[in-house]
């Protein structure tokens with residue numbers, strides 16, 4: 001038996017990665033690590049300090065004084081920024097854009113890399129993000145690339161924002177989804193792409209139940225769990 005198993009789930013925003021990873025982690029008794037939340041925490045710090053999201057020297061200068069910690073319990077990952085719980089605040093709409101911009105900066109990615117690898121070294125993990133299968137955990141035991149059409153992903157994200165009481169039109173959210181897809185796939189540093197050995201799963205038109213059952217079966221077979 002291997003000491004620890006790791007499962008990488010990558011894909012564009014709104015494909016259902018975090019919801020599915022959380023469900024699967026619970027069913028398999030793995031720890032769920034949401035790497036997007038870590039980038040969001042850096043983005044939040046930049047936004048709070050009034051630094052432009054594309055000001056790379058400004059953002060990089062922050063890294064020296066930033067302390068990010070996360071604790072995973074019961075499927076909920078609490079994020080702390082310099083000791084303050086920012087779990088809710090990093091979900092704000094404006095922080096999505098900040099996270100996308102700061103995540104394109106190579107020093108930011110380098111700064112966060114070890115933190116992500118450490119989490120996988122000590123636990124059975126399901127980790128989701130954009131470059132988990134390609135960069136963070138190239139030796140992951142199972143790699144999944146989740147996707148769905150931009151329209152479906154925008155609709156899901158819009159519903160989420162509605163529930164949180166944030167006011168944004170569906171058109172605006174779709175425009176943001178397209179912009180973030182472009183940013184995430186075209187950046188020079190660790191762009192979003194499917195690892196060669198990842199299984200592609202398109203969740204358009206599938207219910208959460210259908211996708212989670214399908215993925216659970218696939219993982220149990222592959223890892224002999």
Ligand code: DC
Pocket residue numbers: 013035036037039040096099100101103104128129130131132180184
């Ligand atoms: O999954 P999310 O929307 O919470 O991620 C926020 C941003 O962080 C997203 O624009 C892409 C970026 N990200 C990344 O570059 N690499 C990761 N492993 C996870 C997220």
